Amino acid sequence: LDLRPTTTTTTTCGYCGVGCTLDVHVRDGAVAAITPTHRAPVNRGHACIKGRFAHTFSRADDRLTAPLVRRGDQLVETTWDEALSTIANRLTSIRDEHGPDAIAMISSARATNEENYLAQKFLRTAIGTNSIDNCSRLCHSPSAAGLTASFGLAGGTNPLDDLDRTDCVLLAGANPSEAHPVVGARIKQRVMAGARLIVIDPRRTELASLADVHLQARPGSNVAVFNAIARVLIEEGHLDRDFIEQRTTSFNDLAQLVQENRLDHAAEIASVRAADLVEAARLFGRAQHPAIVYGLGITEHAHGTDGVRALANLALLRGSVGTPKGCGILPLRGQNNVQGASDMGALPDLLPGYQPVTDAAVRDRFAARWGGALPGRPGLRIPQMFDAAISGELRALHVIGEDVAHSDPNANHVRSALRACDFVVCQDIFLSHTAELADVVLPAASFLEKDGTFVNFDRRFQRVRPALIPPGQSATDFTIVHRIAEAMGVDLGCRTPAEALAECASLTPIFAGLSHQRLDAEGPLHWPCQTPDRPGSAVLYLNGFATPDGRAAFAARPYLPPGEEPDAQYPYTLITGRRLEHYNTGSMTRRTQNTELLPGEALELHPSDAAHLGVVEGTDVTVTSRWGQATLAAHVTRDVAPGQVFTSFHFPHAAVNRLTSPHTDAVTGCPEYKVTAVDIGAG
Numbered sequence: 183l184d185l186r187p188t189t190t191t192t193t194t195c196g197y198c199g200v201g202c203t204l205d206v207h208v209r210d211g212a213v214a215a216i217t218p219t220h221r222a223p224v225n226r227g228h229a230c231i232k233g234r235f236a237h238t239f240s241r242a243d244d245r246l247t248a249p250l251v252r253r254g255d256q257l258v259e260t261t262w263d264e265a266l267s268t269i270a271n272r273l274t275s276i277r278d279e280h281g282p283d284a285i286a287m288i289s290s291a292r293a294t295n296e297e298n299y300l301a302q303k304f305l306r307t308a309i310g311t312n313s314i315d316n317c318s319r320l321c322h323s324p325s326a327a328g329l330t331a332s333f334g335l336a337g338g339t340n341p342l343d344d345l346d347r348t349d350c351v352l353l354a355g356a357n358p359s360e361a362h363p364v365v366g367a368r369i370k371q372r373v374m375a376g377a378r379l380i381v382i383d384p385r386r387t388e389l390a391s392l393a394d395v396h397l398q399a400r401p402g403s404n405v406a407v408f409n410a411i412a413r414v415l416i417e418e419g420h421l422d423r424d425f426i427e428q429r430t431t432s433f434n435d436l437a438q439l440v441q442e443n444r445l446d447h448a449a450e451i452a453s454v455r456a457a458d459l460v461e462a463a464r465l466f467g468r469a470q471h472p473a474i475v476y477g478l479g480i481t482e483h484a485h486g487t488d489g490v491r492a493l494a495n496l497a498l499l500r501g502s503v504g505t506p507k508g509c510g511i512l513p514l515r516g517q518n519n520v521q522g523a524s525d526m527g528a529l530p531d532l533l534p535g536y537q538p539v540t541d542a543a544v545r546d547r548f549a550a551r552w553g554g555a556l557p558g559r560p561g562l563r564i565p566q567m568f569d570a571a572i573s574g575e576l577r578a579l580h581v582i583g584e585d586v587a588h589s590d591p592n593a594n595h596v597r598s599a600l601r602a603c604d605f606v607v608c609q610d611i612f613l614s615h616t617a618e619l620a621d622v623v624l625p626a627a628s629f630l631e632k633d634g635t636f637v638n639f640d641r642r643f644q645r646v647r648p649a650l651i652p653p654g655q656s657a658t659d660f661t662i663v664h665r666i667a668e669a670m671g672v673d674l675g676c677r678t679p680a681e682a683l684a685e686c687a688s689l690t691p692i693f694a695g696l697s698h699q700r701l702d703a704e705g706p707l708h709w710p711c712q713t714p715d716r717p718g719s720a721v722l723y724l725n726g727f728a729t730p731d732g733r734a735a736f737a738a739r740p741y742l743p744p745g746e747e748p749d750a751q752y753p754y755t756l757i758t759g760r761r762l763e764h765y766n767t768g769s770m771t772r773r774t775q776n777t778e779l780l781p782g783e784a785l786e787l788h789p790s791d792a793a794h795l796g797v798v799e800g801t802d803v804t805v806t807s808r809w810g811q812a813t814l815a816a817h818v819t820r821d822v823a824p825g826q827v828f829t830s831f832h833f834p835h836a837a838v839n840r841l842t843s844p845h846t847d848a849v850t851g852c853p854e855y856k857v858t859a860v861d862i863g864a865g
């Protein structure tokens with residue numbers, strides 16, 4: 183028996199935002215094995231159990247292999263011709279009858295850059311609306327808003343490799359050992375080599391157990407914690423005064439704000455010891471090369487953008503951003519291409535390269551290349567799309583590769599919104615909860631079957647190459663969007679992914695030097711990459727911040743309470759997150775052997791709460807919030823603090839997003855997944 187692979191294709195992992203380079207070995211049309219690429223600059227021969235082993239979903243029996251169309255209560259197989267003509271007729275009639283803003287699209291952080299570029303071009307030209315968004319709205323939109331306001335650009339400031347030289351990591355609101363394992367391992371290696379580690383997280387994660395200081399701060403208290411650390415840095419003089427004077431603005435506003443906020447008050451808000459806040463500040467303040475790494479525990483809050491800005495303040499106080507000594511600030515992106523989906527303009531207010539739709543000169547430049555006039559009014563954000571569907575303003579929704587009925591907060595509201603639409607189109611690899619509610623479902627290719635690029639969390643463009651042929655009649659999202667446009671009589675141009683990136687580069691200064699040809703020849707490249715003959719900028723702002731005056735801006739943001747807090751009726755705080763073995767809604771990993779490692783989900787609760795509730799390990803508990811109800815088995819653990827409970831959203835049986843609230847970040851509309859007041863009942 184010869185089990186040797188017949189082909190090996192080097193591509194980029196389609197799970198988390200680390201973007202590991204993987205060698206996919208194929209035999210008889212299926213993946214035989216995946217191994218990490220040894221000389222890859224991002225992962226250096228490392229990969230986690232998702233990237234390495236969670237690939238059998240690609241040939242799962244229930245992959246969608248033919249288009250489906252709704253007949254009554256049923257979705258039945260149909261031809262591509264019928265599916266496309268139905269979509270073209272319905273979208274055209276809704277646009278003509280109700281206007282282009284009656285149609286919206288949710289593009290995909292799982293799709294390639296080129297697919298996102300084509301999708302937003304389709305919506306803006308063939309439909310005539312800016313109502314396109316992607317799931318960064320639900321995770322890192324506060325990073326884009328906060329980092330842009332502080333420094334000028336919507337990305338992390340430094341490469342992952344800078345963790346190799348840091349002497350102190352401040353890790354906030356992230357559990358990379360499970361959600362971004364290659365980064366988690368890199369931090370662990372650095373700690374073993376002597377770097378100090380500060381962890382700010384309500385849970386006792388693996389890295390928290392290795393930390394010099396673990397601030398087990400109450401969910402929703404991030405701004406109070408960061409302002410308290412800023413206060414100690416200023417009071418004790420752990421400042422880069424030259425940097426602050428020469429390269430920043432608004433320092434005095436921050437100094438005044440933190441002076442007015444007592445340390446013991448911040449400690450009380452966060453339920454931590456004031457002495458630990460001081461110790462954390464001193465460790466960070468005395469470091470020569472401090473690094474900040476953060477995740478969704480900072481952004482998915484009612485004041486997530488304030489949290490990002492308060493964290494950015496700490497980097498500015500130490501002069502650790504835009505300088506050779508500093509290791510900057512790194513947002514850990516959740517999905518593989520959530521950075522790229524936003525970079526490509528799958529956003530309601532920004533064209534590719536973060537160019538505003540409200541800027542007439544920008545619109546004219548795109549219109550000259552694309553043909554026709556472009557809409558200038560910003561479109562709907564994802565939560566607004568659901569509200570607009572229920573109010574009747576939005577009539578049609580086109581969803582690419584996102585299971586919003588399972589992944590988005592207040593899921594009952596999302597389902598009502600999908601049912602309220604006159605017409606829903608869904609492109610996916612499986613019949614997701616969202617696809618079940620659609621009128622037409624189109625079978626899409628997985629990342630193992632695609633050609634294009636992803637952008638990882640440290641702004642690296644990396645090539646995605648097809649290792650497999652899409653099964654049955656399924657097709658890449660790139661091909662599907664082209665076919666829909668053609669059925670509507672629109673030619674989107676850029677016939678290949680390479681042509682799409684070339685067109686995007688010609689319209690977008692920060693990507694102007696990028697091309698498939700160059701990525702194939704040189705390997706991954708960071709953006710900004712402005713000319714074809716120079717490398718991209720791995721470290722941002724060495725020659726000035728990308729703000730109008732070239733200076734970074736401190737932000738004086740007071741602590742504000744989360745959207746809801748525990749009370750007599752809902753006395754516990756629910757936090758949601760991810761597990762090592764699974765990924766997001768689990769649609770891919772649950773169809774792999776990773777399910778043998780983690781077959782289901784449970785609700786973590788502290789032993790004191792379990793005793794109070796009369797609950798033991800494995801007891802079914804009913805979790806109730808103001809927004810819905812779910813039943814899970816109890817897992818009694820000291821990893822959560824008393825009064826707090828934790829679970830993931832990987833499993834349909836634990837439909838936790840029926841519980842999460844509609845509260846959103848005041849600036850960006852990012853949902854507050856990390857704080858939901860709940861009650862728990864035994865049985």
Ligand code: SF4
Pocket residue numbers: 195196197198199200201202225229230231232233234362363364365
């Ligand atoms: Fe894939 Fe992320 Fe795991 Fe790397 S760390 S193999 S990118 S899931």
